[in-house]
Amino acid sequence: MVNQHDAKSKVTIDKNFEDLHRPFDLLQAKAEASNCLYCYDAPCIKACPTAIDIPTFIHQIRSNNLLGSAKTILSSNIMAGTCARACPTEILCEQACVLNSSEQEPVKIGELQRYAVDHLIDLELTNNQAHPFQRQSLTGKKIAIIGAGPAGMSCAHKASMLGHDVTIYEAKSKAGGLNEFGLAAYKMVDDFAQREISFLLNLGGIEIKHGQTLGQNLSLDELQEEFEAVFIGVGLADSNELIYEGEINNKVTSAIDFIEQLRQAEDKSTVEVGSKVLVIGAGNTAIDAAIQSKRLGAQSVTLVYRRGEESMSATNWEVDLARQNCVNLLFWCAPKSMSEVDGKSSMVFQRTKVENNKLVTTGEEIKLETDRVLTAIGQKLDPTSLPAMDIKAGKITVSGNYQTSMEGVFAGGDCIASGEDLTVQAVEDGKQAAYAIDRYLLKSKQAEGEI
Template identity: 50%
Template sequence: MIESLQYLARAGSTNDALAAQFTDLAPPLTLRQALIESQRCLYCYDAPCTRVCPSDIDVANFIGNIAQGNINGAAQVILRENILGGSCSRVCPTEILCEQACVRNHDAEAQPVKIGLLQRHAIDHMHFQQHPFQRAAATGRTIAVVGAGPAGLVCAHRLAMLGNEVIIFESLPKPGGLNEYGIAKYKLTDDYAQKEVDFLLQIGGIQLRHEQTLGDNLSLKQLAQDYDAVFLGLGLGASRKLGLTGEDAPGLMAAVDYISVLRQAEDLTNLPLATRCLVIGAGNTAIDMAVQMARLGAEEVSIVYRRGADAMSATGHEQDIAKAHQVRLRTWAQPQQVLLDEAGRVRGMRFEKTQMADGKLKGTGETFELAADAIFKAIGQTLDGDLDSDEVGREIALAGDKIRVDEHFQTCVPGIYAGGDCVQAGQDLTVQAVQHGKLAAVAMHQHLTSLNSVSKEAA
């Protein structure tokens, strides 16, 4: 992991000065701003913003509540569908979802209602005397959830709300998954991920057990025997390989590993910092990595992608953030060779220029080199070896490198469900992981309830 970079100089300045570089990316709305912005909403019937929301939040309804001064009402509308509505308001790509669908985009204003900031305003200013949702009567069922990321946490919350007991098994020291370990520090500040988990757990009926890893001290076979159902919210824990010689050399590492250390660092001045760094990839993680290196004080930061900018999975909004931090976007360049110095450490990378020919990406044969003290891979994640090392896990069918599930998020193994980034459906968005967890919980609960009904009829 980050030991690969320990030979580099430390980030300069003071911890306070560096911490100031990781404050909120988008300042929250004031009360007056929220009221004015909420009154721009047309409260559409069959609102397009609601139709494209992956977690089915009734957008017009919660904005209407803000306009009327009913903050708790707005928050309850949001949390009913998305109990992680606070973090989603900060990290969700609203620019390609609800705000892109906003009808205000299609008139002379060409300026959508600031739905994400309004959602944040509602969650940040809610004041409930107790948890806004109460548990149903106890079902007598207990479900195991593997993974305390967004999908697992939301699944656990909805199951608990429906009257079930839930045990969450998590391999890492803290719950939260990518919200805790994988999101840019300037997007989720002030230990927000843990505060949100604490709020979620107030529903009751949920236990967290840490340092529990499939294939090590946890087995699906045992979980299936001990619990009424199992939900897998494993995420994608392994970084894809570039497939180049020298990929394991000091100075080259996965972007998500550095981001994880950065998010957990108590003193940012202890972080190794490259003067010149390259980020290989085209998604939001690549942007997060590059921008954070720039904020830490790197002098030259470049993102390199094998296709054109229009093919990048990072949204235009994210690309603009990178450009605002003087991050250079180099496109149409395929990594060809890791360049090492005499000590065997990274000194740069050779790239081959690419182009589209007959609908396929092809190399042109022309190469160039970029110097770098460190190179970060942000070329996607895949399942780690947890399932392969588990007896029942090896029976679970995959679609490519993700778990195959049916329309109820059930795997091919009866009683074992899965959701979030580890399954084949979706775009690896937090808000979609939320929806997976919620729908899987309802499906599990309905299935177990039907079994109760059958048992009573048989008796």
């Protein structure tokens, strides 16, 4: 935990941002694997959005077949290393573990998954271990992918495996999306996001072009002319704006921007955080921003939410972690105004309650002094970059096979209507969209008489 007296020292900051979960060694992994009951029709598989064969990969760990275990995992989820670190396993596979119905704890599936996948990636990147997957016969078809986040990278890998050539267009200087820019630094240490990308690209057949932004220097119409199919996996890049009275904007920052700055900083002790930090929001991003503010040395961090704790989208595990890091949680308060007097800023909140199934203010107000406000009230899609596409409720509308309203254009991940704001679901969307694109291209070849 942060020592307030020397919190800005590099040594202390580096320690505060060490790996949240110390990885298993071989003995720990085999001991944990022995707890699995290897269920028939295992509920943990059904709870995993990518349907990883969990009993099989755990049995392979127990049998000393680490490469086989990793391949079992990666065949369903090519970004399983990130998912093992960031996935809310406590509400997915581990919640479904049958041991939860007994007095035992569930099998630590996420940590076992990380152990196996990290072993293979380390071998592949450092010891010239052959890539575990090979491409099928080349089809000569070209696919454009917009966005190098989890959905885009997953789609690219599967499409390349199916024999298609893939070009990814990415706005930022690095691939990875939220895996690289949007997760708490203590969840993704040792530049793992980029190591995972390098591993994925070693399959071949995938090119990434950076600095390419849809609606600016990248045209969907031009991509449709050059490529046989297009996949959109742009996520939700824009942050919802906090509305309040007053004009003290220089102290209000998007939590996503703050997390990105921290993730990309070579020396985290140089990142300014403030002394009295307010975080507005109730999701995992808000929790990440609050905990990291505290670990950077903020004297006080208060997470403020307009509803009660039971309505938070953050998992119970994340909320508990915030409390362990001395983050204050303030419920039933909505921002009203911000002001500055004699160089000191404060934000006024209105107390709220639910009345007749509607959130209303009670008339009571509280004032909190602050020198930094981080907003985490949701992300949104920029619809101006997709003027010809059917968009409802701020997200792209797709059919059951991930096809948009435009011919030959597919989409997946957080940017589509069914997006669940989970990395693992975005990976599954990308994978399934690649299969859908493959079927689409096959029909096109049949229609053109190529086969």
